[in-house]
Amino acid sequence: MTSNENTSIHPSDRPASQILSIEPASEITASHANLAEASPISKIDLHLHVEEDKNIPSEIIIPSLPLNPPSSTLPNIQTKVYKRRFFSLIQLSLLNIIVSWCWLTFSAVSKTSSEYFNVNENDINWLSTGFLFAFVISSPIALWILNFKGCKYSMCLSSILLIIGNWLRYLGSKLGNNNKNNTTFGLVIFGQIIIGFSQPFVLSAPTRLSHQWFSEKSRITATALASLCNPLGGALGQLIGPFMATEPDKVPNMVLYVAIITTVICIPSFFLPSAPPLPPTSTPFNDTKITFSILKDLFKSLTFHLIAWPFVIYVAAFNSTSSLLNQILEPYGMTEDQAGINGAIMIVVGLVAAAIASPILDRFGGKFKVKLVVIKILVLIICGMYILFIFVPKTGKLIGPAIISAFVGSASFILLPLALELLADTTWPIGPEISSTICWSMSQLAGGILLISMTSLKGNAGNHHEPDNSLYRAMILQAVVCVIVAPLPLCLGLWGTGKSAKDSQRVTSTSGVSEVPLA
Known part of the structure; x- marks a missing residue:
């Protein structure tokens, strides 16, 4: 026409x-x-x-x-939160429990274990130290698996390593009963190192799992549950170990029970869903693949350093205290059982505090100013408690260290998931598992170095007011390191730091969400 x-x-x-x-x-x-x-x-x-x-x-x-x-031309993102997400969260939490229990299996009964294997307590400390260094070695592989394959593959690989490492430890322990020359102790160390290789695959996964499966209203709680189950495993090791190995000949049975529990926990990992069919929120799940350019941008971020370095030091201090708690308290007349109770108090009270605080922060802590204020208060509490921990063991009574441990555990466990979520938000659009894995690996490396340094400071160094095996100087070193990094998180919120890159600089378009520079 x-x-x-x-x-x-x-x-x-x-x-x-x-x-x-x-x-x-x-x-x-x-x-x-x-x-x-x-x-x-x-x-x-x-x-x-x-x-x-x-x-x-x-x-x-x-x-x-x-x-x-027409509305059909606009992006229509369907979202759904699946009930099956809890299966993945529970399994990840259980793996974090057992891997930490394996880490502190011998630390809670260091004296009894040293008698059984015919070695000194410093050699038993190397079971914890080697575990931390093994974490650092396998962290790059864990980061690659999490970034390219996802949480399920990471949990499956961790489960395989856990099973192998535990049964190697039991084999070395069982053979050690007939070998008084401690030659089988090397097999125990080898099994412990393999278990150490397994930890970053599950300890670095909570932030990725929470962002992949959970809505923004429940991510801090999900991250807290999976992350804080790691110290819960340490509490179980501290509390149950002394009751299992009441004498040297019962050490192999203790290792056997842990190996059986580990095997049962690991099996469900292979039957988990890989990813949700639909995302939990309209904000696209950040699946940025790691490159050298991304790492360069991350380390240029001032906010990252203000959060990461305190995280590294405080986790390292907590790990060192957990590993040496028995040796910190025993010179002042306390028993292995009392030290185990003190360690359990530190972790259990901390878990209860985190269980109460995390949902509150999810509900009312959406504003970054609230989170920053909470972080700064917690940092000051942690520093103060580590300073007091230098002097309190001298009382020779459990009540003093127990109160200090309760405060350290509470502040540390509330701070842990809050710092991880703040890292994920402020370093967006970089994937949450990248900053998480880097911080965890650095903290384990720092923990290993701090543990060696504190062990080398064991003794009174001519101070007749201290017992021969006192860790008084080591506790001073730990407190000084914690105080040195305290000003860093106190600077959050200044110079534009601490600001949520995701919320303040998000740019939407019909093609998706554009990437933005880091704060």
Whole structure:
């Protein structure tokens, strides 16, 4: 149908469904010409030839179009929160429990274990130290698995390593009963190192799992549950170990029971779903693949350093205290059982405090100012308690160290998931598992170094007011290191740091969410 034929048809002669608007050609031409002048698109692309207006008929029929595009042209992201997410969360939590229990299996009964294996207590300390260094070695592989394969593959690999390491430890312990020259102790160390290789695959996974499966209203709680189950395992090791190995000959049975429990816990990992069919929120799950450019951007972020270094030091201090707690208290007349109770108090009270605080922070701590204030208060509490811990063991009574441990555990466990979530938000659009794995590996490395340093400071160094095996100087070192990094988190919120990159700089478009620079 030509334009001349169109002008001969009156709109009233058309059906209602085909009513077309009639506009003067001059207005249409002027309108399109103005559009062409203001638009970067050329007039040729618009097929406009303003100089040939005389060839355009007096009236042209054009359809009446809606002012806004149809809703079908806008991105429609379907979201759903699945109940099956709890299976993955529970399994990850159980793996974090057992891997930490394995780490402190011998630390809680260091004296009894040293008698059984015919070694000194410093050699038993190397079971914990080697575990921490093994974590650092396997962290790059864990980061790659989490980043490219996901949480399920990471949990499966961790489960395999846990099973192998535990049964190697039992084999070395069982053979050690008939070998008083401690040659089988090397097999126990080897099994412990394999277990250490397994830890980063589950300890670095909570933030990725919570962002992949949970909505924003429950992520801090999910991260807290999976992350804090790691020290819960340490509490179980501290509390149950002394009751299992009441004498040297019962050490192999203790290792056997832990190996059986580990095997039972690890099996369900292979039957978990890999990922939710639909995302839990409309904000796209950040699946950024790690590159050297991303790592470079991460380490350029001032906010990352203000959060990461205190995280590293305080986790290292907590790990060192947990490993040496028995040796810290025993020189002042306390038993292995009392030291185990003190360690359990530190962790159990901390878990209860975190269980209460995390949902509250999820509900009312959405504003970053609230989170920053909480972090700063917790840092000051932790520093103060480590300073007091230098002097309290001298009382020779359990009540003093127990109170200090309760405060350290509470502040540390509330701070842990809060710091991990703040790292994930402030380093967005970098994947949460990247910053998490880096911080955990650095903290384990720092923990190993601090543990060696504190062990080397064992003894009174001529101070006759201290017992021969006192760790008084070691506790001073630990407190000083904690105080040195305290100003860093106190600077959060200054110079634009601590600001949520995800919330404050999110740019939406029909094609998705654009990436933004780090704070």
